[in-house]
Amino acid sequence: MTTVRESGRQVTIRHADRPGDLGWVVMTHGELYDREFGWNADFEALVARIVADYAVDRDPDREAAWVAEVDGERAGCVFLVRGDRPGDAKLRILLVDPSARGLGLGTRLVRTCLDFARAAGYERVTLWTNDVLVSARRIYESFGFVLGEEERHRSFGPELVGQYWALDLAALEARDVPG
Template identity: 70%
Template sequence: MPEGVDQRQVVIRRADRPGDLGWVVMAHGEIYDRQFGWNSEFEALVAAIVADYAARYSAATEGAWIAEVDGERAGCVLLVAGDSPGVAKLRVLLVTPAARGLGLGTRLVAESLAFARGAGYRTVTLWTTGNLVSARKIYEHFGFTLADEEPGRSFGHDLVSQNWTLDLEGRPA
């Protein structure tokens, strides 16, 4: 680090403080509108994901994490139970533009995958869109593979919907 530049304080913590879940929804809505011009349909999807997490949260099988930089929220991710036994879903990964490049996305995914292993999940899946290149690089780093993709229209734009899968039993921690 260059002389005279202070290192930023980065913390990954559970999303268990008042306002954390609301911040997840707000940050997604604002950032994806600014970056990609996505409409409120996307924010509504994130709100539904977060509301479902909050309503059925089980500490043994689900978790949410916030990344903070210098005491301010700067990223998030959720890990929720999937539709089948032994399957979890990675949801709503986000790092704010000001905090990108600090490795927060990688740290958030690592935290959620460690939790998934500890909770006994065998597989983790995720849904994303093809234009989210930085996120895809993180997923590939951890061994996720593209299961399928399909072009369509979402959030006011033509996008490629993608489903990714990670076999936890076939990957070392």
């Protein structure tokens, strides 16, 4: 757990291991993405599957989830789970509540996730996002993630452009990344 003061507020990044954390992740994703992007309950169902798979089948040496708190209230999250190939991990469901934006939570969460990935022995971290998530994409780019491919889809209501990104962790160690 790490705690810092940012703009007069107490910011803590901790493991998502308290009762209610996982439910909060699902609920907040559903409500926030509906409010901000008009996404339907299919998105909340996807997040619920990701969270359920993590809760049931997590390898604690290779997978983790974190919650960001601001002044003791949950305000963000990120997950790191096994990837589809040996040596790969997936960064999943990064979120920062609008009330806590501008405090650097997204960058702190991603840094925590990538530090864990390196310590766990992963070589590469991949992620899937959508082009409308501009702030998250900026964070990924700042760490050196590279866009691999894009595809149009209509999974959560509106037409979207899904994006696949990847980061070679060896390249990350050589970069001066935000922090």
